[in-house]
Amino acid sequence: MSFLTRFEPKILTQPVLKIDLNHLIENYKTLERISSPAIPSAVVKDEAYGVGARQVAKALYEVCDCQHFWVAHACEGAKIADVVPKANIFVLQGVGADSLSLFEEHQLIPVICSPQMLAFWKKHKIKGIKPVIQVETGLNRLGFRPEELKNLSKADLKMFGMVMSHLSCADEKDHFMNEHQCQNFKRIRSKYFENIPASLAASDGAFLGEDFCCDMVRLGAAMYGINTAPYRPNQMKNIITVKAPVLQIENLAKGEFVGYSATYRAASARKIAIVSIGYGDGIPRALSNIGKVFFKCKSKTYEARIIGRVSMDNIICDVTDVPDLKIGDFGYLIFDEYTLDDIARDSNTIGYEIVSRIGKNPRFAREYIRTYKRK
Amino acid sequence: MSFLTRFEPKILTQPVLKIDLNHLIENYKTLERISSPAIPSAVVKDEAYGVGARQVAKALYEVCDCQHFWVAHACEGAKIADVVPKANIFVLQGVGADSLSLFEEHQLIPVICSPQMLAFWKKHKIKGIKPVIQVETGLNRLGFRPEELKNLSKADLKMFGMVMSHLSCADEKDHFMNEHQCQNFKRIRSKYFENIPASLAASDGAFLGEDFCCDMVRLGAAMYGINTAPYRPNQMKNIITVKAPVLQIENLAKGEFVGYSATYRAASARKIAIVSIGYGDGIPRALSNIGKVFFKCKSKTYEARIIGRVSMDNIICDVTDVPDLKIGDFGYLIFDEYTLDDIARDSNTIGYEIVSRIGKNPRFAREYIRTYKRK
Numbered sequence: 001m002s003f004l005t006r007f008e009p010k011i012l013t014q015p016v017l018k019i020d021l022n023h024l025i026e027n028y029k030t031l032e033r034i035s036s037p038a039i040p041s042a043v044v045k046d047e048a049y050g051v052g053a054r055q056v057a058k059a060l061y062e063v064c065d066c067q068h069f070w071v072a073h074a075c076e077g078a079k080i081a082d083v084v085p086k087a088n089i090f091v092l093q094g095v096g097a098d099s100l101s102l103f104e105e106h107q108l109i110p111v112i113c114s115p116q117m118l119a120f121w122k123k124h125k126i127k128g129i130k131p132v133i134q135v136e137t138g139l140n141r142l143g144f145r146p147e148e149l150k151n152l153s154k155a156d157l158k159m160f161g162m163v164m165s166h167l168s169c170a171d172e173k174d175h176f177m178n179e180h181q182c183q184n185f186k187r188i189r190s191k192y193f194e195n196i197p198a199s200l201a202a203s204d205g206a207f208l209g210e211d212f213c214c215d216m217v218r219l220g221a222a223m224y225g226i227n228t229a230p231y232r233p234n235q236m237k238n239i240i241t242v243k244a245p246v247l248q249i250e251n252l253a254k255g256e257f258v259g260y261s262a263t264y265r266a267a268s269a270r271k272i273a274i275v276s277i278g279y280g281d282g283i284p285r286a287l288s289n290i291g292k293v294f295f296k297c298k299s300k301t302y303e304a305r306i307i308g309r310v311s312m313d314n315i316i317c318d319v320t321d322v323p324d325l326k327i328g329d330f331g332y333l334i335f336d337e338y339t340l341d342d343i344a345r346d347s348n349t350i351g352y353e354i355v356s357r358i359g360k361n362p363r364f365a366r367e368y369i370r371t372y373k374r375k
Numbered sequence: 376m377s378f379l380t381r382f383e384p385k386i387l388t389q390p391v392l393k394i395d396l397n398h399l400i401e402n403y404k405t406l407e408r409i410s411s412p413a414i415p416s417a418v419v420k421d422e423a424y425g426v427g428a429r430q431v432a433k434a435l436y437e438v439c440d441c442q443h444f445w446v447a448h449a450c451e452g453a454k455i456a457d458v459v460p461k462a463n464i465f466v467l468q469g470v471g472a473d474s475l476s477l478f479e480e481h482q483l484i485p486v487i488c489s490p491q492m493l494a495f496w497k498k499h500k501i502k503g504i505k506p507v508i509q510v511e512t513g514l515n516r517l518g519f520r521p522e523e524l525k526n527l528s529k530a531d532l533k534m535f536g537m538v539m540s541h542l543s544c545a546d547e548k549d550h551f552m553n554e555h556q557c558q559n560f561k562r563i564r565s566k567y568f569e570n571i572p573a574s575l576a577a578s579d580g581a582f583l584g585e586d587f588c589c590d591m592v593r594l595g596a597a598m599y600g601i602n603t604a605p606y607r608p609n610q611m612k613n614i615i616t617v618k619a620p621v622l623q624i625e626n627l628a629k630g631e632f633v634g635y636s637a638t639y640r641a642a643s644a645r646k647i648a649i650v651s652i653g654y655g656d657g658i659p660r661a662l663s664n665i666g667k668v669f670f671k672c673k674s675k676t677y678e679a680r681i682i683g684r685v686s687m688d689n690i691i692c693d694v695t696d697v698p699d700l701k702i703g704d705f706g707y708l709i710f711d712e713y714t715l716d717d718i719a720r721d722s723n724t725i726g727y728e729i730v731s732r733i734g735k736n737p738r739f740a741r742e743y744i745r746t747y748k749r750k
Contacts, residue, residue, distance in 0.1 A: 046655035
């Protein structure tokens, strides 16, 4: 590097998304320990909560010997089938006329939620596939209701390879609904499904003890670093870093306005930075005038408030108190010190929605960190 | 179709996204008329606000002879270059070390926003490309400030092929900022850029008259159906339909809870439908207990309130008053009668954020409507 290029301003424009698969693998192992002796399985629906279903499934299959994966839609199962060739892929939204052929082609396992879907399956069933039955225990979402279970014949009941349900309030340890659903599930199992494995808990339920973990836990949000047991410190590691370069640094005179609809006005002279990321990259517009961007300088982290509206491609923040900031430096939107849970809190939502939204945007330069080798 | 299959329940699981390129083309033509004699150009950044940059660019290039396209990042320009082979592709976030090679490969035109970026360009410039200069007039986002313009040499000024700026409050007809920015832009043009074309207005500014339209208008949001002149009825046609099948219909007893964290409790017996779409498909979680799903029955449209939390893959709504609803029927989340602007209002945001967020999700069955032929 010549003397000149060393001092040439560093100009960058593209936001960066970094996914730490090492941390994801560690989270999976931690959850496996916590929920032992239940069998762990991985929820990779919605592009693995946006972070990349093929990459996540492959890492868990190769390194952790994960043999059970959950997706929402058959098209998602089809996308990962070749990287987890011997694993079971369960499809939570079930099977219909618009997806049947994918079940056959990729040997996907439908989760049947209703008598009508069961009738469809019986008519079109695929040899060698034993579906899962979902039963309703209190969430009032998908699943057979008690009166619908009553109408199942003995032959119907024998068709299924597993029974599952889903908790509604498992992130609140003492919520009355947890015990209510647990008892409902127990009753249904002993009445109809004594001889097949059962799954009740997702990664929030995994922290509620053996009664909830049953035979198989479905590890999702926590694996991606979200604290699904917010009544205690997070035991998971952050896996997501979102950063974007500073495109421009300017002085703002007292009284000047910033951004769309002029929602910010400088009460005193400020220094501002324009960071090359926006809601078009999944950063919620709800962070307008509320959110934060972080800058690292000499091993210190500085917090800069977002000012004005978040726009599609840019975020403006107040860097008056950030020392030595230069064009081309990176602003951090999500990282180990300000995680999915933190940005979610500031955006008035949950980490699940944030990560699901960010990860699927194609403008990021994507980096996957993975040093674990195939076993 | 046999007697039996006709009465078999219709089971579907996948959400559907329909993009009406005919309406997009009509919107473009309407905007072209409104902003005449300015030259129209199309903003297709962020995957054409999520609806598909290649499809949109191709349609406008072939049917409307659109010759000028705007993207935010070079990687977006690279994606459409082959479908608009003779058009200009302007890159709003400019050029940097992380994108320079794409500019050369696809003959992209950078929008230069700062002296530092200009220095970078002068060092690495690509033969035959005349960049655009962005100047700041009041938004306080990207662009040269007055004191930075003063320092440009005559040779610097001659490098540019166009001058542009961006309005901050153009969706409010009488906002003082409009006239302020318009005058600033006029002053800068006459002082530095008298002999090159100028662009100030995006699709909100296009409605503000000839002074704002200058030589080229940048048509974005309005083309995608958003009312960017909300002080008058929308002159644009809706181009987006989002619908998803009903997976299950159930009765809810008085006192029962629905969804995560049990945020909905039935004050009386209700009928509920579980619709196969969620925030994993871009439907904002902010619509929990607030939003609406619509059902069509015998040429009437029925409104059903979303109850409980929107989850990643499912939305539950109250269909007590929807007659004849069946499993497999479609619930409409966005359509001609409840547009991007409507769902944005209910989600406490703008249509831009909604469409940008929905369109990039891969789980949709996507349909493009286009009957216009290549000229």
